[in-house]
Amino acid sequence: MSRTTHTCPGCDREDLVQAVPAVYLAGRNAVTSRERDSDGDMRTVTRTVSTGLSDALAPVPEPPTYAIGCLGLLAAVVSVGTFVGGALAGKWFADEPATEPSGLPDWQLVPPPGVSAEPPPSFAFLGWISALALVAAVLVFTAMARRRSAFARITRRRHHAEELWSRGWYCHRCGTVHFEGVPGEDRTPLTLQRFREKVWEHGGYGDLAAHRRAVDPARP
Structure with missing residues (x-):
């Protein structure tokens, strides 16, 4: 049987062999839905759903x-809100009114009618x-940055990984990938x-493949 360029080396057939970039893109779709935000208003949200x-x-x-950025945003809102609220309620920036010395001892000072003798609440x-x-x-924002x-x-050399990745062929029957026409790769x-290990190592972030393992959906 003659072997074509895109024949799977495992099953020696080509009917279910597809380029890796085509398989990758075919499994990624943009899904648009209507959802309510935190204020109860409807909004349109677009998400990428992948297989x-x-x-x-x-x-x-x-x-x-x-x-975690939501937590940082919430903290920023709380910071601004409490600062403005404290400034308005406590009058942090208001000048203290000048008082004339009465010459009387403190125990003889009587507040005017209708005025409480209790000190105003502190908003410090x-x-x-x-x-x-x-x-x-x-x-939070520093951690995000x-x-x-x-x-x-880490991914600054991703173009090297994508160059090797684009030369891969996936067999839907065998669930395996092989390279075609790549020097040094059979x-x-x-x-x-x-x-994944080969591609990511080519990009300089192969150590991440050990922690983010590729899961074969056809083989639990």
């Missing part, structure tokens, strides 16, 4: 999630809350995990 096979064939790891605690919330917001910077640094069928 397990598409995730397993990804040329780069998933970027870090930034869900709002200032502490505002400061702590501001520190929390700064820490560091994560983004670290991911960009046509040995590779598991999805081994394929």
Whole structure:
């Protein structure tokens, strides 16, 4: 039997062999839905939904999630809200009215009718809350910036990984991947995990493959 360029080396057939980039893109779809936000208003949300096979064939790891950013945003809102509320309620910036010395001892000073002798409530605690919330917001946003910077640094050679990745062929019958026409690489069928290791190592982030293993959806 004659072997074509795209024949699977495992089953020696070509009817279910497809380029890895095509399989990867076919498993990623943009899904649009209507959802309610925190204020109860309807909004249109678009998300990318991917299949397990598409995730397993990804040329780069998933970027870090930034869900913690919601916590930072909340802390920033609390910081601003408590600062403004304390400034208005406690009149932090109001000038203290000048008082004339009466010459009488304190026990003889009688407040005017209708005026409480109790000291006004202190809102200084709002200032502490505002400061702590501001520190929390700064820490959260700093952590997010560091994560983004670290991911960009680790994947700076992703174009090398994508170059090798684009030369891979996936057999839907065998569930394996092989390379075609890559110097130094033979046509040995590779598991999805081994394929990921080779591609990610080519990009300089192969150590991540051990922690983010490729899961074969056809083989539990």
